[in-house]
Amino acid sequence: xxxxxxxxxxxxxxxxxxxxxxxxxxxxxxxxxxxxxxxxxxxxxxxxxxxxxxxxxxxxxxxxxxxxxxxxxxxxxxxx
Amino acid sequence: xxxxxxxxxxxxxxxxxxxxxxxxxxxxxxxxxxxxxxxxxxxxxxxxxxxxxxxxxxxxxxxxxxxxxxxxxxxxxxxxxxxxxxxxxxxxxxxxxxxxxxxxxxxxxxxxxxxxxxxxxxxxxxxxxxxxxxxxxxxxxxxxxxxxxxxxxxxxxxxxxxxxxxxxxxxxxxxxxxxxxxxxxxxxxxxxxxxxxxxxxxxxxxxxxxxxxxxxxxxxxxxxxxxxxxxxxxxxxxxxxxxxxxxxxxxxxxxxxxxxxxxxxxxxxxxxxxxxxxxxxxxxxxxxxxxxxxxxxxxxxxxxxxxxxxxxxxxxxxxxxxxxxxxxxxxxxxxxxxxxxxxxxxxxxxxxxxxxxxxxxxxxxxx
Numbered sequence: 001x002x003x004x005x006x007x008x009x010x011x012x013x014x015x016x017x018x019x020x021x022x023x024x025x026x027x028x029x030x031x032x033x034x035x036x037x038x039x040x041x042x043x044x045x046x047x048x049x050x051x052x053x054x055x056x057x058x059x060x061x062x063x064x065x066x067x068x069x070x071x072x073x074x075x076x077x078x079x080x
Numbered sequence: 081x082x083x084x085x086x087x088x089x090x091x092x093x094x095x096x097x098x099x100x101x102x103x104x105x106x107x108x109x110x111x112x113x114x115x116x117x118x119x120x121x122x123x124x125x126x127x128x129x130x131x132x133x134x135x136x137x138x139x140x141x142x143x144x145x146x147x148x149x150x151x152x153x154x155x156x157x158x159x160x161x162x163x164x165x166x167x168x169x170x171x172x173x174x175x176x177x178x179x180x181x182x183x184x185x186x187x188x189x190x191x192x193x194x195x196x197x198x199x200x201x202x203x204x205x206x207x208x209x210x211x212x213x214x215x216x217x218x219x220x221x222x223x224x225x226x227x228x229x230x231x232x233x234x235x236x237x238x239x240x241x242x243x244x245x246x247x248x249x250x251x252x253x254x255x256x257x258x259x260x261x262x263x264x265x266x267x268x269x270x271x272x273x274x275x276x277x278x279x280x281x282x283x284x285x286x287x288x289x290x291x292x293x294x295x296x297x298x299x300x301x302x303x304x305x306x307x308x309x310x311x312x313x314x315x316x317x318x319x320x321x322x323x324x325x326x327x328x329x330x331x332x333x334x335x336x337x338x339x340x341x342x343x344x345x346x347x348x349x350x351x352x353x354x355x356x357x358x359x360x361x362x363x364x365x366x367x368x369x370x371x372x373x374x375x376x377x378x379x380x381x382x383x384x385x386x387x388x389x390x391x392x393x394x395x396x397x398x399x400x401x402x403x404x405x406x407x408x409x410x411x412x413x414x415x416x417x418x419x420x421x422x423x424x425x426x427x428x429x430x431x432x433x434x435x436x437x438x439x440x441x442x443x444x445x446x447x
Binding site: 011012014015016018019020022023024026027028030031032033034035037038039041042066070073074076077078 | 220224228229233239240244248258265332335336344349351
């Protein structure tokens with residue numbers, strides 16, 4: 001019995017890839033959302049409405065993507 | 081009749097273990113939210129316990145692994161499962177007493193393997209399953225959480241670094257409501273299934289279920305309820321260790337460590353790896369701290385956690401084996417398990433009474 005036959009390599013690699021993509025990806029996108037919200041507040045105070053709107057939209061889209069990613073993640077997990 | 085008495089004891093003990101699992105692991109789920117001020121303790125714990133309950137219904141892959149891939153179900157008796165459970169509960173209580181976030185999952189698997197070996201010899205252990213589905217993921221998962229949390233926090237700081245700290249901190253605290261909730265769901269999914277797996281194993285051993293059967297609905301529901309109640313009861317001693325003694329966290333670190341933990345646990349659950357949620361979240365916490373500044377991690381406390389981690393499988397296995405030996409003194413009937421149950425309840429009651437009298441928590445060594 002070699003180590004290679006014991007380790008469920010495919011499942012383990014898929015676990016690593018999913019965790020890296022989901023963990024780092026969701027955090028990065030959420031950070032973009034916070035960046036957008038912070039810029040929205042600052043730019044609004046500077047009365048730069050178009051730029052503020054763009055930052056606000058970036059924040060909203062980022063948060064929606066985060067929510068969607070979480071829902072998809074849970075659905076994928078329950079599919080087995 | 082005798083085997084039914086043992087089965088009832090096994091199910092009661094398994095649910096008690098599930099309760100201690102939730103009790104013991106509350107810290108893993110809520111400590112970061114509490115320590116960063118993202119949620120008030122009672123609210124965080126109540127939400128975690130509800131999500132633990134919901135999470136237990138999501139998947140049965142881990143239960144299948146525990147029931148069929150670790151020990152040969154055909155050679156197992158309800159008394160072996162009972163002795164393994166006592167080993168796991170005893171080790172959980174010892175580590176709770178000393179404030180160490182050790183792994184309930186490894187305690188359970190160690191306990192069952194130890195009692196099975198004591199009863200039937202090493203041939204009953206499915207080495208491929210134990211190594212490939214438990215031991216290797218046990219090493220990979222915390223390292224993966226460390227890596228994910230470290231990379232995430234580095235990226236996060238780059239993205240929001242120049243923004244006003246107040247808004248950023250508030251944003252990540254809101255995010256922690258989400259990441260903490262997801263972590264609680266993941267915890268319920270992976271950890272409650274281990275109890276389901278053990279009860280299913282006992283039902284198969286008793287002939288109440290066929291080999292390879294899935295956990296019945298009443299097993300899933302009762303396991304979910306037990307872990308949720310345990311989580312609600314909380315483990316304040318360990319919350320303190322995880323939440324403040326490994327590193328002092330900001331909200332971004334709390335968010336990334338919880339997010340990393342949830343991602344690793346959910347991915348592992350999907351493939352049926354019964355890993356330790358304790359180790360995963362602690363790996364995430366250390367990764368989030370080390371990425372900011374290596375000295376931010378209190379490596380002495382982290383070392384104690386690793387020490388408890390290494391010790392868990394053999395210690396729980398030894399207690400499980402000892403428990404099986406004690407039950408065997410009274411023959412193969414229900415007398416042994418009944419005597420051990422009475423002794424265990426007495427010991428647990430004594431430990432709680434002593435803790436209530438002495439009051440202050442036992443300090444965790446740091447250095």
